[in-house]
Amino acid sequence: xxxxxxxxxxxxxxxxxxxxxxxxxxxxxxxxxxxxxxxxxxxxxxxxxxxxxxxxxxxxxxxxxxxxxxxxxxxxxxxxxxxxxxxxxxxxxxxxxxxxxxxxxxxxxxxxxxxxxxxxxx
Amino acid sequence: xxxxxxxxxxxxxxxxxxxxxxxxxxxxxxxxxxxxxxxxxxxxxxxxxxxxxxxxxxxxxxxxxxxxxxxxxxxxxxxxxxxxxxxxxxxxxxxxxxxxxxxxxxxxxxxxxxxxxxxxxx
DNA sequence: CAATCATATGAATACATGCTCATATGTTAT
DNA sequence: ATAACATATGAGCATGTATTCATATGATTG
Numbered sequence: 001x002x003x004x005x006x007x008x009x010x011x012x013x014x015x016x017x018x019x020x021x022x023x024x025x026x027x028x029x030x031x032x033x034x035x036x037x038x039x040x041x042x043x044x045x046x047x048x049x050x051x052x053x054x055x056x057x058x059x060x061x062x063x064x065x066x067x068x069x070x071x072x073x074x075x076x077x078x079x080x081x082x083x084x085x086x087x088x089x090x091x092x093x094x095x096x097x098x099x100x101x102x103x104x105x106x107x108x109x110x111x112x113x114x115x116x117x118x119x120x121x122x
Numbered sequence: 123x124x125x126x127x128x129x130x131x132x133x134x135x136x137x138x139x140x141x142x143x144x145x146x147x148x149x150x151x152x153x154x155x156x157x158x159x160x161x162x163x164x165x166x167x168x169x170x171x172x173x174x175x176x177x178x179x180x181x182x183x184x185x186x187x188x189x190x191x192x193x194x195x196x197x198x199x200x201x202x203x204x205x206x207x208x209x210x211x212x213x214x215x216x217x218x219x220x221x222x223x224x225x226x227x228x229x230x231x232x233x234x235x236x237x238x239x240x241x242x243x244x
Numbered sequence: 245c246a247a248t249c250a251t252a253t254g255a256a257t258a259c260a261t262g263c264t265c266a267t268a269t270g271t272t273a274t
Numbered sequence: 275a276t277a278a279c280a281t282a283t284g285a286g287c288a289t290g291t292a293t294t295c296a297t298a299t300g301a302t303t304g
Contacts (some may be wrong), residue, residue, distance in 0.1 A: 015190040016220070016250095020181050024191060027180045029238075034176065036241045037234065038169040045164035046262075050156050058149045059142050063281060068137040069146060076263055078282055088240075097271045097280045098138070107236040112159065114229040114236070116151075118210075119158045138280095168292075185251060198293055200252055219250045219301050 043087045044111070048072065048080050052101075053108055056090060060102040165209045166233070170194065170202050174223075175230055178212060182224040 015021050028034070043049060051070055055061060063081065067074045081101055084090040091104035137143050150156070165171060173192055177183060185203065189196045203223055206212045213226035 016184055016186050020183060021187050021191050024177045024180045024183065028173070028176055033238070033241070034172050035169050037237050038167055038172045040237050040241060041163050041172070042167035042261095045160055045167040047157050047160040048262080050160045050163070051150070054150055054156065055146045058146045061142060061146065062138055064138050065143050069143050073264065074281070075265080075283085079262075082282080094271095099281060105240060107240045111233050111236045114233045115159050115162050116155070118227060118229045119155070119162060170292075195294060196251070197253085197295080201292075204252080216301095221251060 040087060043083060043089065044115075046080070048076070049084060050112075052077070052080060052084060053089065053103070053112070056101060056103045057109060060093075060100050062098045062100050064098070066101070162209060165205060165211065166237075168202070170198070171206060172234075174199070174202060174206060175211065175225070175234070178223060178225045179231060182215075182222050184220045184222050186220070188223070 029037075044053075048070065052066060055066060055069060061069070063074065063077055066081075067077045070077060081090065081092075084101075085092065089103070089105050089108060090101050093100045093102070151159075166175075170192065174188060177188060177191060183191070185196065185199055188203075189199045192199060203212065203214075206223075207214065211225070211227050211230060212223050215222045215224070
């Protein structure tokens, strides 16, 4: 309990509302958690990956079909599928030479729906 | 109907499962919508912005307090607040020299909750 | 009006990332 | 085995982006 606290004071290095900052700090999840959350959303933050996930909402697909659907290089699709897999958003199943990808998450659909709701002009 | 379709055929430029691709294509939202969705998630895909949003879940805060909370430059915070505002995720209110930011969205909380649920090892 | 303070903004920089090209891996068929 | 095919992977490149520094804007106070 120093003498430099109170409701309103100087800013810059100090804080205007010390109580608020303390309260907020208490309620915040740990840094690692927030970092992981941002990492997850980073995965959603790319058109190609969003398209792939949306496609997999409808059906399991092989790399070849996804490539044709998106009109991209097979390599590009494969790279992005790896990202999605590392984030545990999709899983794959081998059948001969083909690899079939499908969703591996129950939350993505709801996250996307909420995102779409926001986009639809609020 | 031509003679190059069917269930299984060559890949590369053609498609293995033409029916699946067609079905998926039909069910996919338009390109612009998918782009906007990715743009929205891109905003969530940064630790600083995630922290700011989490902070605002608890309380309205001025730039100064957010800066102190995050231990960043005031400039960095201001830049990110602009991004959040452009995405219509936060709104601001002026009071003298201070600017108070608060949430401007009902979906973010649920999106974050779903994201956290995914992270918590499924 | 001059000084101080809170916030915003522009330029520069450092770093991340998505795509392509080339090639590797692994599977099926001849 | 060899060829054809589906997918994965690594390097390189081009683009995007988060931060910092310096400074501008706008408000309050003396």
